Amino acid sequence: xxxxxxxxxxxxxxxARCIDNGxxxxxxxxxxxxxxxxxxxxxxxxxxLEAGVIFANSKGMLRDRVASLREANIYERHVYRHFLGQPWxxxxxxxxxxxxxxxxxxxxxxxxxxxxxxxxxxxDVYGLNGSNAPRLRERIVVCDSSRFxxxxxxxx
Amino acid sequence: xxxxxxxxxxxxxxxARCIDNGxxxxxxxxxxxxxxxxxxxxxxxxxxLEAGVIFANSKGMLRDRVASLREANIYERHVYRHFLGQPWxxxxxxxxxxxxxxxxxxxxxxxxxxxxxxxxxxxDVYGLNGSNAPRLRERIVVCDSSRFxxxxxxxx
Amino acid sequence: xxxxxxxxxxxxxxxARCIDNGxxxxxxxxxxxxxxxxxxxxxxxxxxLEAGVIFANSKGMLRDRVASLREANIYERHVYRHFLGQPWxxxxxxxxxxxxxxxxxxxxxxxxxxxxxxxxxxxDVYGLNGSNAPRLRERIVVCDSSRFxxxxxxxx
Numbered sequence: 001x002x003x004x005x006x007x008x009x010x011x012x013x014x015x016a017r018c019i020d021n022g023x024x025x026x027x028x029x030x031x032x033x034x035x036x037x038x039x040x041x042x043x044x045x046x047x048x049l050e051a052g053v054i055f056a057n058s059k060g061m062l063r064d065r066v067a068s069l070r071e072a073n074i075y076e077r078h079v080y081r082h083f084l085g086q087p088w089x090x091x092x093x094x095x096x097x098x099x100x101x102x103x104x105x106x107x108x109x110x111x112x113x114x115x116x117x118x119x120x121x122x123x124d125v126y127g128l129n130g131s132n133a134p135r136l137r138e139r140i141v142v143c144d145s146s147r148f149x150x151x152x153x154x155x156x
Numbered sequence: 157x158x159x160x161x162x163x164x165x166x167x168x169x170x171x172a173r174c175i176d177n178g179x180x181x182x183x184x185x186x187x188x189x190x191x192x193x194x195x196x197x198x199x200x201x202x203x204x205l206e207a208g209v210i211f212a213n214s215k216g217m218l219r220d221r222v223a224s225l226r227e228a229n230i231y232e233r234h235v236y237r238h239f240l241g242q243p244w245x246x247x248x249x250x251x252x253x254x255x256x257x258x259x260x261x262x263x264x265x266x267x268x269x270x271x272x273x274x275x276x277x278x279x280d281v282y283g284l285n286g287s288n289a290p291r292l293r294e295r296i297v298v299c300d301s302s303r304f305x306x307x308x309x310x311x312x
Numbered sequence: 313x314x315x316x317x318x319x320x321x322x323x324x325x326x327x328a329r330c331i332d333n334g335x336x337x338x339x340x341x342x343x344x345x346x347x348x349x350x351x352x353x354x355x356x357x358x359x360x361l362e363a364g365v366i367f368a369n370s371k372g373m374l375r376d377r378v379a380s381l382r383e384a385n386i387y388e389r390h391v392y393r394h395f396l397g398q399p400w401x402x403x404x405x406x407x408x409x410x411x412x413x414x415x416x417x418x419x420x421x422x423x424x425x426x427x428x429x430x431x432x433x434x435x436d437v438y439g440l441n442g443s444n445a446p447r448l449r450e451r452i453v454v455c456d457s458s459r460f461x462x463x464x465x466x467x468x
Binding site (some may be wrong): 009013014016017020079081082083084104106108111112113114115116 | 354395397398400412414416428430431432433456457458459
């Protein structure tokens with residue numbers, strides 16, 4: 001288990017670093033070609049509601065999302081800073097690891113204001129592909145709060 | 157030391173996960189039958205004052221606390237999200253490990269408001285019992301702030 | 313890589329613990345005699361501007377800074393609580409390790425108010441010196457926000 005733990009821990013760190021450094025074009029590369037990426041709320045997740053605030057089911061859709069973010073940055077600029085708890089390994093198979101990880105994201109607005117933007121947990125399925133670079137087959141981002149800022153834009 | 161570090165790290169992660177997932181009934185199981193659980197402030201702790209905001213000295217008292225929380229949830233619902241630093245191993249004996257760990261707890265109110273609820277450090281004594289499941293013999297929760305919200309309710 | 317990762321992880325934990333415990337006199341000991349310590353903003357860092365909000369290039373200057381903090385504590389007392397992401401190892405040589413680490417610092421004022429004080433990343437060069445106690449040859453503290461509180465005082 002220790003090896004898988006460190007492997008997942010490492011890739012999660014890379015994921016957070018990618019977004020926080022503003023390297024959005026590299027973000028879709030953390031996913032498999034056929035993947036699920038969803039942002040939802042704890043309430044909706046508990047009720048089993050399928051719809052998410054944001055939904056994508058292919059790497060192409062993630063790329064489109066980045067492209068539209070780049071075009072649309074007319075709104076107030078802001079950056080994120082992710083902090084992740086340690087991954088909790090739920091199951092480990094030959095080709096797949098399931099894990100849950102708490103996250104906390106601080107948002108820093110252009111004027112310098114910093115606030116707690118979102119907290120929650122990632123519910124992840126990682127494909128292992130026999131390599132040291134696990135890719136996300138599925139990431140459900142379950143936000144603790146049901147209040148979403150209209151600025152929701154950068155990936156969580 | 158590495159093994160003990162990972163063992164403590166793992167159980168701390170499980171503890172935070174237990175509370176954040178709302179599984180309060182399982183929370184007392186992280187403690188030994190005869191245990192000390194205390195929430196205090198940094199000021200009182202530095203002065204050597206014994207009294208805490210919350211105090212329990214048996215697993216039974218912790219169970220009672222959970223029961224009363226379940227009955228009393230007439231007040232505004234809220235959830236916590238814990239973030240822990242890495243445990244700092246103070247000492248390691250055959251049956252006992254002492255450690256300190258920083259914590260940060262975000263609170264998410266029913267209306268979606270998220271704030272920094274508490275920061276501080278756990279001062280822990282873990283009983284090892286020759287197993288891979290260390291249990292808390294003592295946890296002193298030293299909160300940095302002396303201002304406590306009257307909603308103080310869920311375990312830290 | 314794993315060994316260096318754990319070594320750096322450990323010393324970063326010790327660094328945060330030193331400041332959060334108020335043991336400022338020990339803080340310069342995390343640095344080499346000839347060192348660079350700089351606090352700057354993400355904007356200035358991206359522009360390549362050399363000037364920092366705070367700058368020191370010797371352990372002596374860090375000691376002076378601590379001494380003046382001790383003398384000057386007429387202003388409102390406050391404490392910090394650091395939370396660090398995992399170090400990202402950029403390069404590893406025989407005598408030197410370069411890494412980047414996200415940080416989040418909560419500030420607790422005397423009246424109990426807690427806020428997000430600063431977020432950002434440490435860009436570090438650690439000297440290894442063949443020991444298990446790596447020392448900072450260089451630490452650039454890049455704060456995400458360009459708004460600095462006039463209380464900026466304790467080390468980041």
